[in-house]
Amino acid sequence: MTTEPPAAERSLWARLRRTVGDGTVADFVDRGVSHPLFWLLPALLFIGVFQLYPMVEVFRMSLTDTSLISSQESYVWLENYRRLLGSERFYSTLRVTAIYSVGSIVLQLGLGLGLALAIDYGVRRGLRGPLLTRVVVLSAWVVPGIIIGLVWRIMLLETDVGVVNNALGRLGFEVVPFLSDAGMAVVSVIAAGAWRGTAFSMIMFYAGLKRVPEDLYRAAKVDGAGPVARFRYVTLPQLKPVVFVVTILVTIYSLNSFDLIFALTNGGPGRATEVIALAMYKSAFESYQMGMAAATAVVLLVVTLTVTAVYFRVFDISEEI
Amino acid sequence: MARLEIDGLRKTFGRGEDRIEAVSDLSLSAADGEFLVLVGPSGCGKSTTLNCVAGLESVTDGEIRIDGEVVNDRRPEDRDIAMVFQNYALYPHMTAAENMAFGLKMTTGLSAAERRDRVESTAELLDIGELLEKKPRSLSGGQKQRVALGRAIVRDPAVFLMDEPLSNLDASLRSTMRTEIQQLQDDLGVTTVYVTHDQTEAMTMADRIAILREGELQQIGEPLDCYYRPKNEFVAGFIGEPAMNTVRVTRRGDTLVGDALEYPVPRRADGLPSGEPFTLGIRPEAIEIVEAGTGAATGTVEVVEPLGETSHAYLTVADATVTVTTDGPGAVEEGERVGIDFPAQRVHLFDPDTGAAVARRESLPGEVTEEYPASRHD
Numbered sequence: 001m002t003t004e005p006p007a008a009e010r011s012l013w014a015r016l017r018r019t020v021g022d023g024t025v026a027d028f029v030d031r032g033v034s035h036p037l038f039w040l041l042p043a044l045l046f047i048g049v050f051q052l053y054p055m056v057e058v059f060r061m062s063l064t065d066t067s068l069i070s071s072q073e074s075y076v077w078l079e080n081y082r083r084l085l086g087s088e089r090f091y092s093t094l095r096v097t098a099i100y101s102v103g104s105i106v107l108q109l110g111l112g113l114g115l116a117l118a119i120d121y122g123v124r125r126g127l128r129g130p131l132l133t134r135v136v137v138l139s140a141w142v143v144p145g146i147i148i149g150l151v152w153r154i155m156l157l158e159t160d161v162g163v164v165n166n167a168l169g170r171l172g173f174e175v176v177p178f179l180s181d182a183g184m185a186v187v188s189v190i191a192a193g194a195w196r197g198t199a200f201s202m203i204m205f206y207a208g209l210k211r212v213p214e215d216l217y218r219a220a221k222v223d224g225a226g227p228v229a230r231f232r233y234v235t236l237p238q239l240k241p242v243v244f245v246v247t248i249l250v251t252i253y254s255l256n257s258f259d260l261i262f263a264l265t266n267g268g269p270g271r272a273t274e275v276i277a278l279a280m281y282k283s284a285f286e287s288y289q290m291g292m293a294a295a296t297a298v299v300l301l302v303v304t305l306t307v308t309a310v311y312f313r314v315f316d317i318s319e320e321i
Numbered sequence: 322m323a324r325l326e327i328d329g330l331r332k333t334f335g336r337g338e339d340r341i342e343a344v345s346d347l348s349l350s351a352a353d354g355e356f357l358v359l360v361g362p363s364g365c366g367k368s369t370t371l372n373c374v375a376g377l378e379s380v381t382d383g384e385i386r387i388d389g390e391v392v393n394d395r396r397p398e399d400r401d402i403a404m405v406f407q408n409y410a411l412y413p414h415m416t417a418a419e420n421m422a423f424g425l426k427m428t429t430g431l432s433a434a435e436r437r438d439r440v441e442s443t444a445e446l447l448d449i450g451e452l453l454e455k456k457p458r459s460l461s462g463g464q465k466q467r468v469a470l471g472r473a474i475v476r477d478p479a480v481f482l483m484d485e486p487l488s489n490l491d492a493s494l495r496s497t498m499r500t501e502i503q504q505l506q507d508d509l510g511v512t513t514v515y516v517t518h519d520q521t522e523a524m525t526m527a528d529r530i531a532i533l534r535e536g537e538l539q540q541i542g543e544p545l546d547c548y549y550r551p552k553n554e555f556v557a558g559f560i561g562e563p564a565m566n567t568v569r570v571t572r573r574g575d576t577l578v579g580d581a582l583e584y585p586v587p588r589r590a591d592g593l594p595s596g597e598p599f600t601l602g603i604r605p606e607a608i609e610i611v612e613a614g615t616g617a618a619t620g621t622v623e624v625v626e627p628l629g630e631t632s633h634a635y636l637t638v639a640d641a642t643v644t645v646t647t648d649g650p651g652a653v654e655e656g657e658r659v660g661i662d663f664p665a666q667r668v669h670l671f672d673p674d675t676g677a678a679v680a681r682r683e684s685l686p687g688e689v690t691e692e693y694p695a696s697r698h699d
Contacts, residue, residue: 215410218377223472224398224428233423237414 055301062294069288080295089271089279090296094303097275100190100261101254107194108250109243112201117235119202120209134206141199149263152192153179182272185265189273192264193257200253201246208242209235244315248308255304276300323401323479323512325357325374326350329383332369332536343369345536346383351480351529354510356503358527360517361559366536367516368484374514375482376400387479398428400480403473407485409465411457417468418444418453424476443475446505463494470502474509481506481513487522499526520560524548532556549685554600554676557669563605563633563644569673570601577601581639582618587665590680599679600671605633606646607667610653616662618643622653636661 032038062080066073084090115137122130140148155163156178165175178188212235220230258277261267267274267282274282276296284293332344344366351357359367372378374385376397384391392400403424411420421443422436431439444450449467457465466486473481486502487495503526506513517523523530524544531541532555540552544560551557557565570579572595577584579601586593593599613619620638627650634653636643638661645653645661653659666686670679 213408213410215406215408216412218375219404219406219410219412219472220423221377222375222397222402222404223424225423229427233415234412237412240414 058294058297061291062298064291066290066294067288068284068290076291080291081299084292084295084299089274090299092271093274093276093279096186096271096273097255097277099186100193100257100273100275101251103186103190104193104197104254104257105247105250107190108197108201109246111194111198112246113205113239115198115202116205116209117231119206134203137199137202140196141203143196145196145257145259146263148192148196149260152188152195152260153264156188179265180269182269185269185273189261189264193254193260196260197250197253201250204242204246204249205239208239212238240315244311247315248311251307251311252304255300255307276303323388324350324353324386325480325512325514326386326389327370327374327383328386330370330373330380330385331382332366332373332378333381343536344373347533347536347538348383349531349538349541351512351514354512356506356513356515356526356528358515358517358523358530359533360520360523360530361533361539363518364535365533367518367533369536370533371404371482371484371514371516374400374480375402375404398424401478402480402482403476403478404482404484405466405469405473405486407488409457409469409489411465411468411472413457416454416456417449417460417471420457420468421453421472421475424472428476439475440471443471446474447471462490463498466490466498470505474505479512481511481515483513483515485517486515488517488519495522502526520562524560530560532559534559545685550678550681551669552678552681554602554671554678557602557671557678561604563646565602565604565669566608566641566643567600567602567671568638568641568643569598571598572596579639580641581620584617584668585665587668587670587680589682590670593670593680598673600673600676602669602671603663603667605644606631607663608643608645608661609663610634610645610647611660611662613658613660616660619658619660622655622657622659625650625653625655 063075063077064073065076065079115133119130119133121127122133143151156165157163158165158175158177158180160166160169160175162178164178168174168176176184178184216234216238217230220234225233256277257275258281261273261275261278262281265273267278277300280293280296280300283289283296327347327349330344330347331342334341334343347366347370349357359370361367369378373380376392376395376399380393385393387400387402411417412423415423418437418440421440425431425436425439429436440453441450444453447467447470449464449471452460452464452468457468460468466489469486473483483502487498490498499522515522515526527544529542530544530547532539532547534555540547540556542550547556547560551560554567558567568579568582570577570582570584572578572586572593574595575586577586577599582601584601609616618638620636620643622634622636623642624635626633626635630649632647632650632652634645634647636645636659643661647653666682669681671677672679
């Protein structure tokens with residue numbers, strides 16, 4: 001007797017074997033490893049646990065009246081949003097955030113590009129100093145924002161002890177109310193933020209400048225382009241993708257700024273320097289209204305996403321990226 | 322149209338102990354409308370020289386003159402030159418037309434319409450009319466190189482400077498472009514300095530070749546002159562493919578004697594002292610295969626590389642490898658023992674210490690001469 005299965009069965013058996021393999025562990029591992037999911041899993045797990053889940057949880061919380069001082073929690077649905085959007089405080093923080101962000105973006109991009117150009121110029125000419133400059137500027141970036149806030153607060157003290165006011169005093173100026181005048185406080189906060197963030201854009205721009213082929217500059221020189229024309233027609237177009245990325249990142253970072261302002265002014269005087277992220281913190285840890293804080297966070301997320309979407313529209317980067 | 326003169330050019334980089342002399346006391350000139358090729362191995366100073374002429378590098382010492390005027394201190398755009406770069410150096414965000422018009426926009430007062438006209442007529446010349454609205458990244462290597470050429474031509478400069486413009490192209494395109502550039506240069510009649518490390522390009526394109534080594538000029542002359550009458554061993558080895566064979570010989574009476582080689586002293590070398598060593602050079606294509614035991618030497622064929630019309634055979638003669646270019650396939654076989662011989666007028670002799678040619682032949686083949694009847698023992 002033969003044990004050979006009939007033709008139809010044979011092909012079915014073959015199909016089955018193809019689908020499930022021959023059942024050995026090696027075969028199982030082999031097929032698992034060859035599947036994209038296997039390689040995506042660590043990243044998916046990480047993003048899921050640390051980003052997606054908290055985001056969903058924040059959104060859920062924004063629909064409740066969760067409080068830090070009560071274990072009771074009930075769904076109030078859109079009540080938090082109604083209260084938030086109906087309060088004058090929200091619009092004031094929105095305005096401060098906008099001013100702070102625009103100021104930060106302009107200063108960080110401008111100063112970052114200027115420094116990067118200076119360093120690039122130095123490196124291309126074999127001058128001494130670019131390394132030292134990079135180290136000094138970068139050290140501002142590696143120091144935590146909260147410490148920078150404190151350092152600036154000490155520097156800007158409105159007495160003779162404050163470094164800046166002391167220097168101004170020696171030059172014959174009056175004491176400047178850097179932190180107690182509403183307008184000056186905003187300027188101080190923007191300056192401190194830019195002082196810190198410039199290092200980041202400088203590094204990005206510098207990396208971008210390194211990528212510009214030297215031959216393009218040589219060709220432009222032969223073509224008769226002076227330094228300004230070379231910057232305009234060679235450097236800037238080549239930096240466009242970097243400008244795009246830096247603008248987006250600096251914007252997101254500015255919109256979400258918290259630590260430095262918290263340490264420097266804590267939103268004061270009054271609410272002159274209270275940005276959205278700081279208002280959110282205060283809702284959560286001073287008023288203990290987690291639901292309200294969560295709603296603020298969701299609004300901040302929507303604002304950030306909107307601004308980023310606008311950037312994608314405005315910058316035509318389809319060719320470069 | 323212009324005459325380019327380089328007079329005592331010296332260029333050094335770095336300071337103190339790191340100081341490198343890239344070009345030392347280089348003097349040469351290109352006549353109006355001449356196609357001059359600077360050739361040499363990498364690091365020989367050819368590109369540095371070109372950059373000095375372009376004004377992209379400052380000159381340490383010496384003078385560069387275009388049409389008699391010293392241009393050392395002029396900016397590149399004030400030198401009336403245009404340059405073509407090895408990797409094209411097209412502005413990536415501009416179309417081909419914008420790339421070509423950029424120099425005109427920067428240096429002339431031409432209106433956009435006038436610029437456009439000039440770009441279009443140049444594009445027609447180069448047959449790239451349909452590429453004008455494309456950006457460099459959608460062009461092939463050959464098309465990019467044409468646009469880069471167009472960018473130089475449209476400026477209508479006094480001197481073209483080309484820095485290895487063909488080395489990024491594949492072999493077949495390279496030979497097409499070679500002919501095309503030559504043709505263009507002929508038609509336009511613009512003085513051209515062309516830098517390459519490829520001796521084939523140098524030989525085929527140049528009116529004259531300047532061979533450089535370690536920043537020093539070795540020889541300048543017409544391609545065939547450099548080929549048949551090299552001034553030194555370096556030039557002899559650098560020009561010609563495959564490279565010239567060289568063996569150490571000593572003059573003994575009327576004979577040059579080397580390891581397993583004996584050859585009568587050519588008549589033009591009669592004056593050389595006896596008992597002195599020399600380097601004998603002979604080009605692979607000058608060697609004839611003769612019966613083993615006859616001719617100048619006998620050796621064993623190790624490898625044969627058939628190329629179609631010709632083959633390269635590598636022979637072991639004593640301890641040395643000798644390359645021979647033979648006619649067609651089948652002239653010799655691997656493992657065969659054969660003799661080699663060569664005509665006296667193709668023999669080159671060099672001083673073994675300085676490498677300088679001694680008893681150089683006085684004329685090129687084909688020139689009427691009583692110097693060399695076509696015999697071995699002239």
